[in-house]
Amino acid sequence: MDKPQLDKRIFWGAIFVICLLVAPLALGPEQGLAILNGVRGFLTEEFGWLYMLFTVAIFGFLIWLATGKYAHVKLGEGDPEFSTPSWIAMMFTGGIGGGIMYWGAIEWAFYYTAPPFGLEPKTAEAAHWAATYGLFHWGFTAWAIFCLPVLPIAYAYHVRKQPTLSLSGACKGVIGKYANGWIGKVIDIFFIFGLIGGAGTSLGLEVPMISQGVSELLGIPRSVTLDAIIIVIWTGLFGVSAFLGLKKGIKLLADVNMYLALILGAFVFIFGATVFILTTFTNSVGLLLQNFVKMSFHMDFTKGWEFTQTWTIFYWAWWIAYAAFVGLFTARISRGRTIRGVIAGMVIAGSLGCWIVFSIFGNTGLYFELNDIVPVTEILAKQDAYTAIISIVQAMPLGNIVLVGFLILMMIFLATTLDSSAFTLAFVATKEIKSEEDPPRWHRIFWAFILAAVSLVLLYSGGLGALQTLSVITSFPLIFIFIIMIISFMKWLREDYPEGVTKGHSSFKTKQSEADSRDQ
Secondary structure (H helix, E strand, O other), rough: OOOEEEHHHHHHHHHHHHHHHHHHHHHHHHHHHHHHHHHHHHHHHHHHHHHHHHHHHHHHHHHHHHHOOOOOOOOOOOOOOOOOOHHHHHHHHHHHOHHHHHHHHHHHHHHHHHOOOOOOOOOOHHHHHHHHHHHHHOOHHHHHHHHHOHHHHHHHHHHHHOOOOOHHHHHHHHHHHHHHHHHHHHHHHHHHHHHHHHHHHHHHHHHHHHHHHHHHHHHOOHHEEEEEEHHHHHHHHHHHHHHHHHHHHHHHHHHHHHHHHHHHHHHHHHOOOOHHHHHHHHHHHHHHHHHHHHHHHOOOOOOOOOHHHHHHHHHHHHHHHHHHHHHHHHHHHHOOOOOHHHHHHHHHHHHHHHHHHHHHHHHHHHHHHHOOOOOOOHHHOOOHHHHHHHHHHOOOOOHHHHHHHHHHHHHHHHHHHHHHHHHHHHHHHOOOOOOOOOOOOOHHHHHHHHHHHHHHHHHOOOOOOHHHHHHHHHHHHHHHHHHHHHHHHHHHHHHOOOOOOOOOOOOOOHHHHHHHHHHO
């Protein structure tokens, strides 16, 4: 059997783009950041409406798919490759990463001190919305954005038998033979560019967080040396996992991650502010469901719409930028699942997973703030978010033990995300790889260390803010790529299933798939 071959045009093109990204930010981060912030400001101010309407359209489109005549179409032959719990664990940890631990604990504090709708800060109403908006930004809409590219990519690869797992392959129904030419390569290189930005931001948030926690536990000052030790341990962890591959590495790490998260969350819930957590969660879900349409369209133009621009539009852009990676990785592990199953698993299970973290850790922090146990917002204003989060965790029952579990969980979350990223990068830059195969080990490890190296350069050059901004900029053209993918996907569905399918009769048309494969 022939071994998968490196796609040199994508591989070297991506390396070239990464060098273009790193060099100016490392050499002149202030000037580079100023320029990029200007571009980001232009996009969010002039095209904020597009982000809002696009995300609403995505959510509506997925509801139509999940309840329509294509709901039972299977994304490939046979039974699902992974059990549903393992599939959810890999999808969730790969897509969300350690950022959920960071923002889940502290995001409410930003909303409480600068609430939406022109409300007065630090009031009872501000507290209600502070506990709710995290569920909105990490809920149905976010996971609908993540789910959108999964379907056309999985259909192109598992059903239409495209030889590579890529965004360009999912666009072939519209761009035809150009998917195999320079247009397709540009699309795939652009995907790698966005993924590097997303992964780098995750590292930039979480390494300082872990370093701050270790500093508090051991009573030592945070330093570059401490950061470096943490990065070495973390790089080794996800490097080994990337070496072991999808089933022995990523799956195992994701399963361990989910079990640890359940244990830690259950402990904080049972021995912490249980009644407050349940009460606030119930109120927040009710507030969200009653105001979902309002929150989805709210622009607040009479107030300068600072909240919408700062948070909602930024989040939608961030999810779009990261959705290409989540789509590719989740498409790879979703062979044998139905369209409805993928949508329900991602939008419902993904949202619930985020809501649990926000409700347990976020509402605990809000409880400490409201009851004068920990002055969270004061610490946030005078010091930083890392110190505020550590203070929240240490105030919990058996605080230092919980902090150890919290830091380990964040470490594994981050390792799983970047492990999945390295796997996906290697997959995209490999020619004609079968769905049951993994990319070569050297290739996976190479991208694992590239991710670490790029993130480190930007972290210590002061360019991490620029990288986060680049991710938002990257999301803008991805909107139009996603639209092409969806048109391509619907074209294929109409050709293969003109009458739709019913439950239990979802096998795809192999003759059409074989004919399409011969056209490569």
